[in-house]
Amino acid sequence: MARIVGGAAGPHSPVVYKLPWEESGDYVAEMEKVRGALKEIGRRIGESNVDTILVFGADHVQSFWFGCFPQMMLFTGEEADYSIGGNKIMRLKNNRELAEELLFGLVEEEFDVGFSQEIDFFDHPFTVPLYWILQGADNRDIKVIPFQLNTNVHPRVKLQRCYKLGQSVRRIIENSRRNDKVFIIGTGGLSHYPGTPYYGNVDEEADMFIVEKLREGRVRELTDLGYDWLDATGNHELGSWIAAAGAVDVKSTEVMTYWKAWNNGYCVVWFNV
Amino acid sequence: MVIIFRYPPLKHIRLHKLGYSIFRDPDVRERFKQDPYKVMDEFGLTEEEKQLVMSRDGVKMYDLGIQPYIIFALVWQAFGDWPSREKIKQLGYGRSIPQRTIER
Numbered sequence: 001m002a003r004i005v006g007g008a009a010g011p012h013s014p015v016v017y018k019l020p021w022e023e024s025g026d027y028v029a030e031m032e033k034v035r036g037a038l039k040e041i042g043r044r045i046g047e048s049n050v051d052t053i054l055v056f057g058a059d060h061v062q063s064f065w066f067g068c069f070p071q072m073m074l075f076t077g078e079e080a081d082y083s084i085g086g087n088k089i090m091r092l093k094n095n096r097e098l099a100e101e102l103l104f105g106l107v108e109e110e111f112d113v114g115f116s117q118e119i120d121f122f123d124h125p126f127t128v129p130l131y132w133i134l135q136g137a138d139n140r141d142i143k144v145i146p147f148q149l150n151t152n153v154h155p156r157v158k159l160q161r162c163y164k165l166g167q168s169v170r171r172i173i174e175n176s177r178r179n180d181k182v183f184i185i186g187t188g189g190l191s192h193y194p195g196t197p198y199y200g201n202v203d204e205e206a207d208m209f210i211v212e213k214l215r216e217g218r219v220r221e222l223t224d225l226g227y228d229w230l231d232a233t234g235n236h237e238l239g240s241w242i243a244a245a246g247a248v249d250v251k252s253t254e255v256m257t258y259w260k261a262w263n264n265g266y267c268v269v270w271f272n273v
Numbered sequence: 274m275v276i277i278f279r280y281p282p283l284k285h286i287r288l289h290k291l292g293y294s295i296f297r298d299p300d301v302r303e304r305f306k307q308d309p310y311k312v313m314d315e316f317g318l319t320e321e322e323k324q325l326v327m328s329r330d331g332v333k334m335y336d337l338g339i340q341p342y343i344i345f346a347l348v349w350q351a352f353g354d355w356p357s358r359e360k361i362k363q364l365g366y367g368r369s370i371p372q373r374t375i376e377r
């Protein structure tokens with residue numbers, strides 16, 4: 001039987017991959033801790049013999065165009081390129097069979113998820129955390145199922161729906177006859193305002209509110225948050241975290257790191273099953 | 274309350290497409306650097322949109338409804354560098370965040 005063995009969430013900003021401009025020594029040191037936490041996730045994944053990582057992330061108008069912009073989309077091709085800022089970083093195999101099972105299962109459960117069998121690339125919302133996590137896992141054979149979940153171009157998938165989606169993903173995987181050991185990742189956040197005049201603010205109080213709820217396993221209470229609140233606090237990408245938490249059926253959360261930088265609340269968490 | 278990552282206004286679809294293409298297509302990016310007006314004409318930008326792109330004013334772009342991720346491409350990748358920190362300050366980045374309440 002396939003099963004979900006765990007889950008985690010963390011930031012995906014390209015800055016976590018590489019600093020695009022000069023920062024202070026303190027900034028560099030703190031960023032190393034964020035990368036270290038992502039690598040630690042990878043190390044734990046490696047130890048538990050995970051063969052597949054399912055990643056909930058939001059396209060940032062890089063893979064998709066307004067000619068066709070999916071709210072939810074599963075990649076069902078054999079493999080895909082992963083880039084950062086359009087520059088190819090790695091090519092990863094998909095778990096196509098499981099992805100297809102999820103696609104059919106989710107539509108059966110009335111989540112009308114689109115599919116893609118061929119895509120030019122997935123960008124930083126997928127690539128950045130995977131880059132460090134796979135490095136920590138020391139195993140590039142792990143297959144990756146990318147799941148596009150629109151949290152970044154309004155109108156967006158509501159948090160309630162993200163949570164239920166995660167629960168459906170869990171049911172389908174648990175009912176699968178396959179033998180996969182699946183790990184779930186949600187990417188993005190926490191508070192930041194990229195590309196907007198609000199850039200440079202970080203709503204630490206809102207982040208702490210979210211982090212405390214997660215810590216106590218009270219994820220459902222977060223699903224009432226609407227996009228006006230999420231946008232106002234720079235937490236528009238929380239949906240990916242919520243979907244991952246729903247899939248893991250999280251009981252409590254380990255906060256591996258939180259750092260309020262000048263431009264982002266960087267947080268990496270581990271969901272306790 | 275405020276929605277920050279808004280629905281893209283249809284009237285700016287040509288401008289959005291230019292930013293998207295600059296991000297994805299190295300050829301468009303290079304040609305833009307060499308002759309921005311020629312490329313902007315190809316994409317069918319209005320005179321106002323052309324001025325907006327050349328101003329590299331991401332704050333103004335945002336206020337006109339341009340998608341934040343497209344703004345990255347238009348102010349940064351299109352020109353190959355970030356605007357200076359002084360320019361960023363002048364443009365009005367660091368705007369106070371909207372009102373929100375935290376209910377415990």
Ligand SMILES: [Fe+2]
Pocket residue numbers: 012013060125188189237
């Ligand atoms: Fe993002």
